[in-house]
Amino acid sequence: MVNLPLQPRFLLVCGLSAALVSCTGEGGGSSGPTRFVNIQPIQVCDDFGLFCADLATFEEATRKIWAQANLDVSFLAPNRLNASRFLTIDSQDEFAELSFAGGAGAFGRNPLSTRTSGPISLWFVESIFPYEGFDTLGLGWIGQNGIVIDDDIRTFNNGVGRLDTVAHEIGHNLGLTHEGFGAGGANNLMTDGSFRNSPSTLDDITPDGANLDRLTNRQIEVVRDSGFTRSSPGLAADSIPAAVSEAPLLADAPAVLSPDALPPVTHLALQPESAFVDPPPPRQIPNGPAMSFITAALLAGYLGWQPRRS
Amino acid sequence: MLGVLVGGILAGQLAIAPIPPDLPQVLSLLSQSQPMLGRDAVPYPPLLRHEVSPAGTYHLVLTLEQDAEGNRRTTASLFETMGDRCQQVWSRPLPHSYGPRLGLVNDRGTVVLLDEWINVASPYAIVVMGPDGEVKAQHSFDDIVAVADQSRAAVVEQAAQGFWIAGRPALNRSGSQVSIPTAGGQLTLDLTTGDLSF
Numbered sequence: 360m361v362n363l364p365l366q367p368r369f370l371l372v373c374g375l376s377a378a379l380v381s382c383t384g385e386g387g388g389s390s391g392p393t394r395f396v397n398i399q400p401i402q403v404c405d406d407f408g409l410f411c412a413d414l415a416t417f418e419e420a421t422r423k424i425w426a427q428a429n430l431d432v433s434f435l436a437p438n439r440l441n442a443s444r445f446l447t448i449d450s451q452d453e454f455a456e457l458s459f460a461g462g463a464g465a466f467g468r469n470p471l472s473t474r475t476s477g478p479i480s481l482w483f484v485e486s487i488f489p490y491e492g493f494d495t496l497g498l499g500w501i502g503q504n505g506i507v508i509d510d511d512i513r514t515f516n517n518g519v520g521r522l523d524t525v526a527h528e529i530g531h532n533l534g535l536t537h538e539g540f541g542a543g544g545a546n547n548l549m550t551d552g553s554f555r556n557s558p559s560t561l562d563d564i565t566p567d568g569a570n571l572d573r574l575t576n577r578q579i580e581v582v583r584d585s586g587f588t589r590s591s592p593g594l595a596a597d598s599i600p601a602a603v604s605e606a607p608l609l610a611d612a613p614a615v616l617s618p619d620a621l622p623p624v625t626h627l628a629l630q631p632e633s634a635f636v637d638p639p640p641p642r643q644i645p646n647g648p649a650m651s652f653i654t655a656a657l658l659a660g661y662l663g664w665q666p667r668r669s
Numbered sequence: 670m671l672g673v674l675v676g677g678i679l680a681g682q683l684a685i686a687p688i689p690p691d692l693p694q695v696l697s698l699l700s701q702s703q704p705m706l707g708r709d710a711v712p713y714p715p716l717l718r719h720e721v722s723p724a725g726t727y728h729l730v731l732t733l734e735q736d737a738e739g740n741r742r743t744t745a746s747l748f749e750t751m752g753d754r755c756q757q758v759w760s761r762p763l764p765h766s767y768g769p770r771l772g773l774v775n776d777r778g779t780v781v782l783l784d785e786w787i788n789v790a791s792p793y794a795i796v797v798m799g800p801d802g803e804v805k806a807q808h809s810f811d812d813i814v815a816v817a818d819q820s821r822a823a824v825v826e827q828a829a830q831g832f833w834i835a836g837r838p839a840l841n842r843s844g845s846q847v848s849i850p851t852a853g854g855q856l857t858l859d860l861t862t863g864d865l866s867f
Contacts, residue, residue: 455703493712494741501705514740516766516789524709531707545788546825552709556788556825556832563790563821570822 393429394588397478398529400437401467403485408441412483413510420522421529423564424548424572428579430588432529435478440467446485448507454498457482458505471594474503476586478594479532481525482507496552497524499531504587506532519559523548523572527555530574533582541575548572713741714768714786722776723840726750727758729774734762743768743786747778747802759802765793770831775844779805779860783838783849784831790821794833797863806863816865817852824852 404411418434425432445466448454457466458480464470469478487495487509496515499506506528512521527548535549536542542549545556546569556571563569574582582588718731728748736742746760758778763769770784778800785791795808813833814821828851829835836850849856857866 451703451706454706493710495708495710497709499707500703501707503704514738516787517764519789521709527709528707536705536707545828552711554788556828559790568821569790569825571825 391429391583392590393431394583394590395431395433395592396425396529396533396585396588397469397594398432398434398481399467399469399472399478400434401480401482402437402439403445403467403482404439404441405443405446406441408439410446411439412446412485413513414483415508415510415513415520415525416481417512417520417522417525420558420561420564421526423561424523424526425529427565427574428582430582431592433592435469435594438467438469440482442466445482447489448484448487448498449489454505454507457507458500458503469594472504477504479529479587480505481528483510484508485510496521497528499528501531501536502534502585504532516557516559522558522561522564523555524552526572527552530578530582533585533587535578535581540577540581542578544573546571546573547578548574549578711767711787714743718772720772720774722774722778723844724776726776727774727778728755729772729780731768731772733768736762741767745772745780745782745798747774747780747800749778758800761802763793763796765791769793769796770834771838773838773840773847775840775860777844777860779844781838781847781858781860784834788832790832795858795865797858797860808865812865813851813856816856816867817854818867819852827852 398416400414400416402411402414414437416434418432422432445453445457448457459474460466463472466480467482468480471477472480482505484507487498487507494511495509496512497506497508506525508525508528512524515521530549537549537551540549541547543554544550545554546565547555556569558564558569558571560568563571565571565573714731714733716733720729720731721727722729726749728750730746730748732744732746734742734744743763743765744760745763747758748755749758763782765782765785766789767786769782770786771782773781773783775781780798782793782796782798784794790810792809793807794810794813795806796804797806799805810821810824810833814824817824824833827835833851834849835852838847838849840847845860847858847860849858852867854867858864859866
Protein backbone atom coordinates (compact mmCIF):
# COMPACT_ATOMS: atom_id res chain seq x y z
CA MET A 360 0.00 0.00 0.00
CA VAL A 361 1.10 3.54 -0.63
CA ASN A 362 0.18 4.62 2.88
CA LEU A 363 2.07 1.82 4.59
CA PRO A 364 4.97 3.92 5.89
CA LEU A 365 2.55 6.33 7.52
CA GLN A 366 0.68 3.74 9.54
CA PRO A 367 0.95 4.36 13.33
CA ARG A 368 2.51 0.99 14.09
CA PHE A 369 5.21 1.53 11.50
CA LEU A 370 5.97 4.99 12.83
CA LEU A 371 6.06 3.64 16.38
CA VAL A 372 8.58 0.96 15.41
CA CYS A 373 10.70 3.54 13.59
CA GLY A 374 10.62 5.86 16.58
CA LEU A 375 11.56 3.13 19.05
CA SER A 376 14.38 1.99 16.80
CA ALA A 377 15.73 5.50 16.52
CA ALA A 378 15.54 5.95 20.28
CA LEU A 379 17.35 2.68 20.94
CA VAL A 380 20.07 3.49 18.44
CA SER A 381 20.64 6.88 19.99
CA CYS A 382 20.70 5.59 23.57
CA THR A 383 23.12 2.68 23.28
CA GLY A 384 26.27 1.55 21.61
CA GLU A 385 29.63 3.06 20.91
CA GLY A 386 30.01 6.27 19.00
CA GLY A 387 30.17 5.94 15.29
CA GLY A 388 32.55 8.83 14.80
CA SER A 389 30.07 11.16 13.15
CA SER A 390 28.62 13.59 15.66
CA GLY A 391 27.71 16.68 13.73
CA PRO A 392 29.96 19.62 12.96
CA THR A 393 33.43 19.73 14.43
CA ARG A 394 33.72 21.21 17.94
CA PHE A 395 36.97 22.65 19.26
CA VAL A 396 38.71 22.59 22.61
CA ASN A 397 42.01 24.19 23.63
CA ILE A 398 44.45 22.77 26.14
CA GLN A 399 46.96 24.93 28.02
CA PRO A 400 49.93 22.75 29.07
CA ILE A 401 51.83 24.02 32.11
CA GLN A 402 55.20 22.60 33.05
CA VAL A 403 55.84 22.71 36.80
CA CYS A 404 59.45 23.34 37.83
CA ASP A 405 61.31 23.98 41.05
CA ASP A 406 61.60 27.51 42.42
CA PHE A 407 64.72 28.18 40.37
CA GLY A 408 63.41 26.73 37.12
CA LEU A 409 66.26 24.23 37.01
CA PHE A 410 64.40 20.98 37.56
CA CYS A 411 61.13 20.49 35.70
CA ALA A 412 58.54 17.78 35.24
CA ASP A 413 58.41 16.31 31.75
CA LEU A 414 55.85 17.60 29.29
CA ALA A 415 54.13 14.41 28.23
CA THR A 416 51.10 15.58 26.30
CA PHE A 417 50.78 12.56 24.01
CA GLU A 418 49.20 15.05 21.67
CA GLU A 419 48.80 12.74 18.70
CA ALA A 420 47.09 10.01 20.71
CA THR A 421 44.87 12.52 22.48
CA ARG A 422 43.76 14.06 19.22
CA LYS A 423 43.04 10.66 17.67
CA ILE A 424 41.01 9.52 20.67
CA TRP A 425 38.81 12.63 20.67
CA ALA A 426 38.40 12.58 16.89
CA GLN A 427 35.70 9.92 17.37
CA ALA A 428 33.57 12.67 18.97
CA ASN A 429 34.47 15.02 16.13
CA LEU A 430 36.25 17.09 18.74
CA ASP A 431 39.37 18.95 17.59
CA VAL A 432 41.83 19.19 20.49
CA SER A 433 44.53 21.87 20.18
CA PHE A 434 47.51 22.21 22.50
CA LEU A 435 48.67 25.80 23.09
CA ALA A 436 52.32 26.75 23.62
CA PRO A 437 53.25 25.50 27.09
CA ASN A 438 53.55 27.78 30.09
CA ARG A 439 55.93 27.23 32.97
CA LEU A 440 55.23 27.46 36.69
CA ASN A 441 58.29 27.75 38.95
CA ALA A 442 56.99 26.52 42.31
CA SER A 443 58.72 23.61 44.03
CA ARG A 444 55.80 22.84 46.30
CA PHE A 445 53.61 21.93 43.33
CA LEU A 446 56.08 19.43 41.90
CA THR A 447 54.34 16.88 44.10
CA ILE A 448 50.57 17.10 44.50
CA ASP A 449 49.94 15.72 47.97
CA SER A 450 46.27 16.48 48.44
CA GLN A 451 43.07 17.45 46.70
CA ASP A 452 43.27 20.88 48.36
CA GLU A 453 46.63 21.50 46.76
CA PHE A 454 45.20 20.66 43.35
CA ALA A 455 42.21 22.92 44.06
CA GLU A 456 44.58 25.78 44.90
CA LEU A 457 46.41 25.26 41.63
CA SER A 458 43.15 25.12 39.70
CA PHE A 459 41.03 27.84 41.27
CA ALA A 460 43.08 30.20 43.46
CA GLY A 461 44.41 33.55 42.29
CA GLY A 462 43.19 35.70 39.45
CA ALA A 463 43.10 35.12 35.74
CA GLY A 464 46.38 33.64 34.55
CA ALA A 465 47.59 32.57 38.00
CA PHE A 466 49.72 29.45 38.38
CA GLY A 467 50.40 29.37 34.64
CA ARG A 468 46.75 29.20 33.67
CA ASN A 469 45.68 30.79 30.44
CA PRO A 470 44.18 34.26 31.08
CA LEU A 471 41.05 33.22 29.23
CA SER A 472 40.46 30.16 31.38
CA THR A 473 37.65 30.12 33.89
CA ARG A 474 36.25 27.30 36.00
CA THR A 475 33.84 26.27 33.26
CA SER A 476 35.18 27.66 29.99
CA GLY A 477 38.27 28.65 28.07
CA PRO A 478 41.41 26.60 27.57
CA ILE A 479 41.70 23.61 29.88
CA SER A 480 44.65 23.89 32.28
CA LEU A 481 46.95 20.86 32.15
CA TRP A 482 49.79 20.80 34.71
CA PHE A 483 52.66 18.31 34.51
CA VAL A 484 54.15 17.39 37.88
CA GLU A 485 56.61 14.91 39.34
CA SER A 486 54.15 12.84 41.35
CA ILE A 487 50.57 12.77 42.56
CA PHE A 488 49.33 11.42 45.91
CA PRO A 489 52.44 9.29 46.56
CA TYR A 490 52.42 6.40 49.03
CA GLU A 491 48.81 5.34 48.50
CA GLY A 492 49.28 1.80 47.20
CA PHE A 493 48.77 2.70 43.57
CA ASP A 494 50.21 5.01 40.98
CA THR A 495 47.99 8.00 40.35
CA LEU A 496 48.82 9.09 36.83
CA GLY A 497 46.29 11.87 36.39
CA LEU A 498 43.62 13.91 38.15
CA GLY A 499 40.82 15.94 36.62
CA TRP A 500 37.87 17.87 38.02
CA ILE A 501 34.60 16.51 36.72
CA GLY A 502 32.89 19.24 34.70
CA GLN A 503 35.34 21.95 35.78
CA ASN A 504 38.69 23.25 34.64
CA GLY A 505 41.91 21.63 35.80
CA ILE A 506 44.01 18.56 35.09
CA VAL A 507 47.23 17.44 36.68
CA ILE A 508 49.37 14.73 35.10
CA ASP A 509 52.18 12.70 36.65
CA ASP A 510 55.05 12.82 34.18
CA ASP A 511 55.61 9.11 34.84
CA ILE A 512 53.09 8.51 32.06
CA ARG A 513 56.07 9.05 29.79
CA THR A 514 57.99 6.07 31.17
CA PHE A 515 54.94 3.91 31.86
CA ASN A 516 54.93 0.40 30.40
CA ASN A 517 58.70 0.10 30.06
CA GLY A 518 59.00 3.45 28.30
CA VAL A 519 56.12 2.99 25.88
CA GLY A 520 54.08 5.55 27.80
CA ARG A 521 50.49 5.76 28.95
CA LEU A 522 48.97 7.17 25.77
CA ASP A 523 45.42 7.78 26.99
CA THR A 524 45.76 9.39 30.43
CA VAL A 525 45.64 12.96 29.07
CA ALA A 526 42.58 12.15 26.96
CA HIS A 527 40.95 10.43 29.97
CA GLU A 528 41.40 13.49 32.20
CA ILE A 529 40.14 15.83 29.47
CA GLY A 530 37.03 13.65 29.48
CA HIS A 531 36.58 14.36 33.20
CA ASN A 532 36.81 18.12 32.64
CA LEU A 533 34.25 17.77 29.87
CA GLY A 534 31.82 16.18 32.32
CA LEU A 535 32.43 12.43 32.07
CA THR A 536 32.82 10.00 34.97
CA HIS A 537 34.16 6.45 35.37
CA GLU A 538 30.72 4.85 35.46
CA GLY A 539 28.30 7.28 33.84
CA PHE A 540 27.00 7.52 30.26
CA GLY A 541 27.99 3.94 29.38
CA ALA A 542 31.55 3.85 30.73
CA GLY A 543 32.81 0.80 32.60
CA GLY A 544 33.81 -1.54 29.80
CA ALA A 545 37.50 -2.37 29.49
CA ASN A 546 37.75 -0.65 26.12
CA ASN A 547 36.03 2.62 27.06
CA LEU A 548 38.21 5.71 27.48
CA MET A 549 36.58 6.76 30.75
CA THR A 550 36.73 3.42 32.56
CA ASP A 551 38.75 3.37 35.78
CA GLY A 552 42.48 2.84 35.27
CA SER A 553 42.38 -0.48 37.15
CA PHE A 554 40.28 -2.09 34.44
CA ARG A 555 40.83 -0.05 31.30
CA ASN A 556 42.83 -1.51 28.43
CA SER A 557 45.43 1.02 27.43
CA PRO A 558 46.92 1.33 23.92
CA SER A 559 50.65 0.88 23.36
CA THR A 560 50.54 2.42 19.89
CA LEU A 561 48.36 4.82 17.93
CA ASP A 562 47.38 1.85 15.81
CA ASP A 563 45.35 0.32 18.66
CA ILE A 564 43.25 3.45 19.24
CA THR A 565 39.71 3.33 17.89
CA PRO A 566 38.74 2.83 15.11
CA ASP A 567 41.94 0.90 14.35
CA GLY A 568 43.59 -2.24 15.68
CA ALA A 569 42.37 -3.31 19.09
CA ASN A 570 39.72 -0.56 18.95
CA LEU A 571 40.59 0.88 22.38
CA ASP A 572 39.53 4.08 24.13
CA ARG A 573 36.07 4.15 22.66
CA LEU A 574 33.27 6.52 23.66
CA THR A 575 29.55 5.82 23.76
CA ASN A 576 27.10 8.01 21.88
CA ARG A 577 25.88 9.40 25.19
CA GLN A 578 29.41 10.31 26.26
CA ILE A 579 29.93 12.08 22.94
CA GLU A 580 26.74 14.07 23.42
CA VAL A 581 27.83 15.15 26.90
CA VAL A 582 31.29 16.36 25.90
CA ARG A 583 30.02 18.22 22.87
CA ASP A 584 27.61 20.11 25.13
CA SER A 585 30.40 21.07 27.55
CA GLY A 586 31.21 24.75 28.05
CA PHE A 587 34.84 23.99 27.21
CA THR A 588 34.00 23.07 23.62
CA ARG A 589 33.37 25.72 20.99
CA SER A 590 32.03 25.89 17.49
CA SER A 591 35.08 27.70 16.09
CA PRO A 592 38.84 27.16 16.35
CA GLY A 593 41.21 29.60 18.00
CA LEU A 594 41.05 31.19 21.40
CA ALA A 595 38.07 33.38 20.66
CA ALA A 596 35.37 31.76 22.70
CA ASP A 597 31.74 31.42 21.70
CA SER A 598 31.08 33.74 24.60
CA ILE A 599 33.85 35.72 26.25
CA PRO A 600 34.38 34.43 29.79
CA ALA A 601 33.31 36.90 32.45
CA ALA A 602 36.53 36.47 34.43
CA VAL A 603 38.61 38.18 31.76
CA SER A 604 37.47 41.63 32.73
CA GLU A 605 37.72 41.06 36.48
CA ALA A 606 41.36 41.89 37.06
CA PRO A 607 44.12 43.46 35.00
CA LEU A 608 46.64 40.85 33.95
CA LEU A 609 49.57 43.15 33.40
CA ALA A 610 50.13 46.79 34.12
CA ASP A 611 50.29 47.66 30.44
CA ALA A 612 47.52 45.38 29.34
CA PRO A 613 44.76 46.97 27.30
CA ALA A 614 41.64 47.93 29.15
CA VAL A 615 39.45 45.66 27.04
CA LEU A 616 41.05 42.34 26.37
CA SER A 617 40.55 40.65 23.08
CA PRO A 618 42.18 37.29 22.38
CA ASP A 619 44.39 38.80 19.71
CA ALA A 620 45.52 41.63 21.97
CA LEU A 621 46.64 39.34 24.78
CA PRO A 622 50.35 39.18 25.48
CA PRO A 623 51.96 35.80 24.79
CA VAL A 624 51.08 33.39 27.54
CA THR A 625 54.71 32.41 27.97
CA HIS A 626 55.41 35.91 29.22
CA LEU A 627 52.60 35.71 31.69
CA ALA A 628 54.04 32.52 33.09
CA LEU A 629 57.24 34.32 33.99
CA GLN A 630 55.42 36.81 36.19
CA PRO A 631 55.78 36.15 39.91
CA GLU A 632 52.78 34.55 41.54
CA SER A 633 52.15 37.74 43.51
CA ALA A 634 51.31 39.47 40.24
CA PHE A 635 48.25 37.31 39.98
CA VAL A 636 46.89 37.68 43.48
CA ASP A 637 43.25 38.62 43.45
CA PRO A 638 42.65 42.34 43.87
CA PRO A 639 40.69 43.24 47.00
CA PRO A 640 37.02 42.55 46.38
CA PRO A 641 34.94 45.59 45.61
CA ARG A 642 33.19 47.03 48.64
CA GLN A 643 29.66 45.79 48.88
CA ILE A 644 27.07 48.49 48.43
CA PRO A 645 23.81 47.55 50.08
CA ASN A 646 20.81 47.76 47.89
CA GLY A 647 18.68 50.83 48.51
CA PRO A 648 15.16 50.34 49.75
CA ALA A 649 12.91 49.11 47.05
CA MET A 650 10.00 51.46 46.44
CA SER A 651 6.71 49.75 46.04
CA PHE A 652 3.74 51.33 44.27
CA ILE A 653 2.04 52.11 47.57
CA THR A 654 5.21 53.68 48.95
CA ALA A 655 5.57 55.81 45.83
CA ALA A 656 1.97 56.94 45.99
CA LEU A 657 2.25 57.82 49.68
CA LEU A 658 5.52 59.66 49.08
CA ALA A 659 4.04 61.55 46.15
CA GLY A 660 1.04 62.50 48.25
CA TYR A 661 3.25 63.60 51.14
CA LEU A 662 5.44 65.73 48.86
CA GLY A 663 2.39 67.19 47.14
CA TRP A 664 0.90 68.07 50.55
CA GLN A 665 3.90 70.20 51.54
CA PRO A 666 2.98 73.94 51.62
CA ARG A 667 4.72 76.05 49.03
CA ARG A 668 7.26 78.50 50.21
CA SER A 669 6.40 82.01 49.42
CA MET B 670 0.39 61.48 60.31
CA LEU B 671 1.07 60.67 56.72
CA GLY B 672 4.70 61.61 57.18
CA VAL B 673 4.97 59.27 60.12
CA LEU B 674 3.43 56.46 58.08
CA VAL B 675 5.76 57.02 55.18
CA GLY B 676 8.71 57.30 57.51
CA GLY B 677 7.74 54.06 59.20
CA ILE B 678 7.48 52.24 55.91
CA LEU B 679 10.77 53.57 54.71
CA ALA B 680 12.41 52.88 58.05
CA GLY B 681 11.13 49.32 57.99
CA GLN B 682 12.54 48.76 54.56
CA LEU B 683 15.79 50.35 55.54
CA ALA B 684 15.94 48.09 58.57
CA ILE B 685 16.05 44.99 56.44
CA ALA B 686 18.05 46.40 53.55
CA PRO B 687 21.61 46.31 54.89
CA ILE B 688 23.43 43.09 54.05
CA PRO B 689 25.58 41.61 56.80
CA PRO B 690 29.15 42.39 55.85
CA ASP B 691 30.28 38.74 56.09
CA LEU B 692 27.44 37.24 54.06
CA PRO B 693 28.99 37.71 50.64
CA GLN B 694 32.15 35.96 51.80
CA VAL B 695 30.18 32.98 53.09
CA LEU B 696 28.24 32.75 49.86
CA SER B 697 31.46 33.03 47.94
CA LEU B 698 32.98 30.13 49.87
CA LEU B 699 29.91 28.00 49.36
CA SER B 700 29.86 28.69 45.64
CA GLN B 701 33.52 27.71 45.38
CA SER B 702 33.25 24.28 47.00
CA GLN B 703 35.43 21.76 45.26
CA PRO B 704 33.91 19.77 42.42
CA MET B 705 34.14 16.00 42.10
CA LEU B 706 37.54 14.63 41.22
CA GLY B 707 38.30 11.90 38.69
CA ARG B 708 41.60 10.09 38.66
CA ASP B 709 43.48 7.72 36.43
CA ALA B 710 45.25 5.31 38.75
CA VAL B 711 46.90 1.92 38.41
CA PRO B 712 46.83 -0.24 41.55
CA TYR B 713 49.94 -2.17 42.46
CA PRO B 714 49.93 -5.95 42.18
CA PRO B 715 49.85 -7.77 45.53
CA LEU B 716 53.14 -7.52 47.41
CA LEU B 717 53.35 -11.32 47.51
CA ARG B 718 51.76 -13.94 45.28
CA HIS B 719 52.24 -17.67 45.81
CA GLU B 720 51.47 -20.49 43.36
CA VAL B 721 52.05 -24.19 44.04
CA SER B 722 52.52 -26.93 41.44
CA PRO B 723 49.72 -29.56 41.35
CA ALA B 724 51.64 -32.09 43.47
CA GLY B 725 53.26 -29.44 45.65
CA THR B 726 56.76 -30.10 44.33
CA TYR B 727 57.47 -26.51 43.38
CA HIS B 728 56.43 -23.13 44.74
CA LEU B 729 56.44 -19.98 42.63
CA VAL B 730 56.63 -16.74 44.61
CA LEU B 731 56.11 -13.36 42.95
CA THR B 732 57.16 -10.37 45.02
CA LEU B 733 56.58 -6.71 44.18
CA GLU B 734 59.60 -4.45 44.47
CA GLN B 735 60.73 -0.99 43.45
CA ASP B 736 63.71 -0.44 41.19
CA ALA B 737 66.26 2.38 41.40
CA GLU B 738 64.09 4.66 39.25
CA GLY B 739 61.07 4.10 41.48
CA ASN B 740 59.27 1.82 39.03
CA ARG B 741 57.35 -1.16 40.38
CA ARG B 742 58.85 -4.48 39.32
CA THR B 743 58.15 -8.08 40.19
CA THR B 744 60.76 -10.65 41.13
CA ALA B 745 59.95 -14.31 40.53
CA SER B 746 61.45 -16.98 42.78
CA LEU B 747 61.12 -20.73 42.42
CA PHE B 748 61.37 -22.99 45.46
CA GLU B 749 61.55 -26.79 45.49
CA THR B 750 60.03 -28.82 48.30
CA MET B 751 62.71 -31.00 49.91
CA GLY B 752 61.27 -32.99 52.75
CA ASP B 753 60.16 -30.60 55.43
CA ARG B 754 61.76 -27.51 53.92
CA CYS B 755 61.91 -25.50 50.73
CA GLN B 756 65.07 -24.82 48.78
CA GLN B 757 65.30 -21.82 46.50
CA VAL B 758 66.09 -22.91 42.95
CA TRP B 759 66.34 -19.52 41.30
CA SER B 760 65.19 -15.93 41.68
CA ARG B 761 65.20 -13.16 39.10
CA PRO B 762 63.55 -9.85 38.27
CA LEU B 763 60.96 -10.01 35.53
CA PRO B 764 60.88 -7.75 32.48
CA HIS B 765 57.18 -6.95 32.86
CA SER B 766 56.10 -3.46 33.88
CA TYR B 767 54.67 -3.92 37.41
CA GLY B 768 54.51 -7.69 36.86
CA PRO B 769 52.62 -10.49 35.13
CA ARG B 770 48.89 -10.91 35.63
CA LEU B 771 49.03 -14.64 36.33
CA GLY B 772 51.71 -17.25 37.12
CA LEU B 773 51.65 -21.05 37.02
CA VAL B 774 54.21 -23.75 37.79
CA ASN B 775 54.13 -27.45 37.01
CA ASP B 776 55.75 -30.32 38.88
CA ARG B 777 58.84 -30.20 36.68
CA GLY B 778 59.58 -26.67 37.77
CA THR B 779 58.50 -25.03 34.51
CA VAL B 780 57.03 -21.60 35.14
CA VAL B 781 54.42 -19.89 32.93
CA LEU B 782 53.73 -16.16 33.22
CA LEU B 783 50.63 -14.81 31.51
CA ASP B 784 49.70 -11.28 30.40
CA GLU B 785 50.80 -8.05 32.10
CA TRP B 786 49.29 -6.44 35.15
CA ILE B 787 48.65 -3.13 33.37
CA ASN B 788 46.27 -4.24 30.59
CA VAL B 789 48.39 -3.56 27.53
CA ALA B 790 49.29 -5.39 24.34
CA SER B 791 52.42 -6.85 25.85
CA PRO B 792 55.54 -8.36 24.29
CA TYR B 793 55.51 -10.58 27.40
CA ALA B 794 51.97 -11.91 26.96
CA ILE B 795 53.28 -15.46 27.52
CA VAL B 796 56.67 -16.26 29.05
CA VAL B 797 57.86 -19.81 29.74
CA MET B 798 60.81 -20.28 32.11
CA GLY B 799 62.59 -23.58 32.58
CA PRO B 800 63.58 -25.18 35.89
CA ASP B 801 66.86 -23.30 35.74
CA GLY B 802 65.12 -19.93 35.41
CA GLU B 803 66.07 -19.34 31.79
CA VAL B 804 63.41 -18.09 29.38
CA LYS B 805 62.50 -21.01 27.11
CA ALA B 806 59.78 -19.29 25.09
CA GLN B 807 58.19 -15.88 24.83
CA HIS B 808 55.08 -14.83 22.91
CA SER B 809 53.67 -11.37 22.37
CA PHE B 810 50.04 -10.35 22.11
CA ASP B 811 50.59 -10.11 18.35
CA ASP B 812 51.63 -13.80 18.32
CA ILE B 813 48.40 -14.75 20.09
CA VAL B 814 46.33 -12.76 17.60
CA ALA B 815 48.12 -14.52 14.75
CA VAL B 816 47.57 -17.98 16.22
CA ALA B 817 43.90 -17.27 16.99
CA ASP B 818 43.48 -15.98 13.44
CA GLN B 819 41.15 -13.22 14.56
CA SER B 820 41.38 -9.46 14.56
CA ARG B 821 43.09 -7.66 17.45
CA ALA B 822 39.78 -6.06 18.34
CA ALA B 823 37.99 -9.43 18.45
CA VAL B 824 40.58 -10.93 20.79
CA VAL B 825 40.49 -7.92 23.14
CA GLU B 826 36.70 -7.72 23.05
CA GLN B 827 36.35 -11.30 24.34
CA ALA B 828 38.82 -10.91 27.21
CA ALA B 829 37.48 -11.33 30.72
CA GLN B 830 40.63 -10.51 32.68
CA GLY B 831 43.53 -8.46 31.44
CA PHE B 832 44.08 -7.75 27.77
CA TRP B 833 43.34 -11.11 26.16
CA ILE B 834 42.59 -13.89 28.71
CA ALA B 835 38.94 -14.97 28.70
CA GLY B 836 38.91 -17.49 31.55
CA ARG B 837 40.93 -19.48 34.03
CA PRO B 838 44.08 -21.11 32.57
CA ALA B 839 44.62 -24.75 33.48
CA LEU B 840 47.46 -27.26 33.37
CA ASN B 841 46.60 -30.64 31.85
CA ARG B 842 46.87 -33.81 33.89
CA SER B 843 50.45 -34.55 32.86
CA GLY B 844 51.53 -30.95 33.33
CA SER B 845 52.89 -30.73 29.81
CA GLN B 846 50.38 -28.23 28.44
CA VAL B 847 48.48 -25.16 29.57
CA SER B 848 45.06 -24.36 28.17
CA ILE B 849 44.14 -20.69 28.16
CA PRO B 850 40.63 -19.55 27.21
CA THR B 851 40.83 -16.68 24.74
CA ALA B 852 39.12 -15.33 21.64
CA GLY B 853 36.19 -17.72 21.98
CA GLY B 854 38.39 -20.81 22.07
CA GLN B 855 41.31 -22.48 23.84
CA LEU B 856 44.90 -21.47 23.31
CA THR B 857 47.20 -24.38 24.04
CA LEU B 858 50.77 -23.82 25.16
CA ASP B 859 53.13 -26.77 24.93
CA LEU B 860 55.52 -26.47 27.87
CA THR B 861 58.08 -28.76 26.29
CA THR B 862 58.48 -26.87 23.04
CA GLY B 863 56.94 -23.52 23.94
CA ASP B 864 54.70 -23.69 20.85
CA LEU B 865 51.21 -22.22 20.66
CA SER B 866 48.14 -23.71 19.00
CA PHE B 867 44.50 -22.69 18.89
